Amino acid sequence: MEETGGNRIPAIGIPRALLYYRYGTLWEHFFRALDVPVILSPLSSRGILDIGARLAPDEGCISLKMFIGHVEALIGKCERIFIPRYSNYGYTDLFCTRYEGIYDQARNIFHTSGQRFITCNIDVMNGSPEPKAFEQLGVELGFSERESRQAWKEAAGALEQEQRANDRLQKELAGKPGMKVLLAGHSYVLSDPYLGKPIRDYLEAAGAVILRTDALDPITSRKASARFSPTCRWLVSEEVVGGVMLWKEKVDGIILVSAFPCGPDSMTNELLIRRIKGVPVLPLILDIQSGMAGIETRIESFLDIIRFQKGEMV
Ligand code: SF4
The missing domain is CATH 3.40.50.11900 (Rossmann fold)
Incomplete structure (x- = not known):
């Protein structure tokens, strides 16, 4: 298991699949702003998909199977694996229910591994918008509310910058x-x-x-x-x-x-x-x-x- 080498918290693992491709910049900036080391699972491969397909429920989509394969690749390599639950940004902005279930699903699939997991709930309809969810995550990791809020602001800013740069690039390509x-x-x-x-x-x-x-x-x-x-x-x-x-x-x-x-x-x-x-x-x-x-x-x-x-x- 990877240790922090002087940092306050041991490494957090992030599966490089599903919403990582949407929010990875935000998550990585959040942890790094708090000086929490991050380990990413390896890049996707046929091998990772095959493992995920063997472990995930048969009826799951390929994206879910790939995700479970990525979780497996992190088992035993980090202190906790971060799997946020994204439920909704409000009544008219729902996420696919698979994003909401993957934390519990992964814990269930790997329950004998001894691996620890950590989540945060993005669920505006139930009073948990993103800033609050990440503030709670920071507090759970042992940081103050102020430190966690600051880390969230930096992370949200980094994601916004990335989205703007991507949008600009699309217009140039067009x-x-x-x-x-x-x-x-x-x-x-x-x-x-x-x-x-x-x-x-x-x-x-x-x-x-x-x-x-x-x-x-x-x-x-x-x-x-x-x-x-x-x-x-x-x-x-x-x-x-x-x-x-x-x-x-x-x-x-x-x-x-x-x-x-x-x-x-x-x-x-x-x-x-x-x-x-x-x-x-x-x-x-x-x-x-x-x-x-x-x-x-x-x-x-x-x-x-x-x-x-x-x-x-x-
Ligand atoms: S939207 Fe949901 S069902 Fe569709 S690929 Fe993504 S996780 Fe799978």
Whole structure:
């Protein structure tokens, strides 16, 4: 087990999966501002997914299975594993219920390992907004309310800066010449080195400029989503839908990337496929068995359709 080497608290482990790809900057800054060392699980791989698939409930989505594989990779390597529960930012901004259940699920799956876990509850509907949840987390780790609040402010500022930089980069990319393809999906699918990276690599090798819904300013995306479908209440899905609405006229094609079986995506993707006109849309569902070969063929044909529509192919 990794010790602190003079720090007040032993190392906290963070699984590099699921909401890490959305909030990792915030979490890491929070702990580092308190001088708490952080260990990340290794980058995703087939091996990590296989372990997760063996341990997680069969009905779980690939993202959940990958997450459980990452938790397993941290067992015995840190004093506590941090798994926050993200429930909601209010009545109209809900998170997928899997994010809410993963802390208890992981504790249950690894209950014989002796591993300790730590969480914080983001649940605005029950009086626990993010600043309060992180303040409580800091206090639980032995810091004062003031120290914890300060750490939260620094961490929230770092995340905001990152989001602004990502949004700026998307706008710069949109101005580049060449075929533009929008990848629409959850960050933990698009950014995952095993799940999303082969898709990005393939598109890049084919000369496409890649835009991403998860890199846009989330508030702007959610407003755009509300204009399209005011009843969608899953926060991350709202951002995917909003991102598509914002970019659909500026790109040559849209790829909807999902992890099988995803409840929120199955609804919003269906909606997008039916309602988006004038731009080719390719739904790609990644499952445990999917190898890149089948996916490459589908992306290749999709890019040919785009080239044909742009008059680059006859
Ligand atoms: S949103 Fe979909 S992919 Fe993400 S955790 Fe929930 S079910 Fe899985």
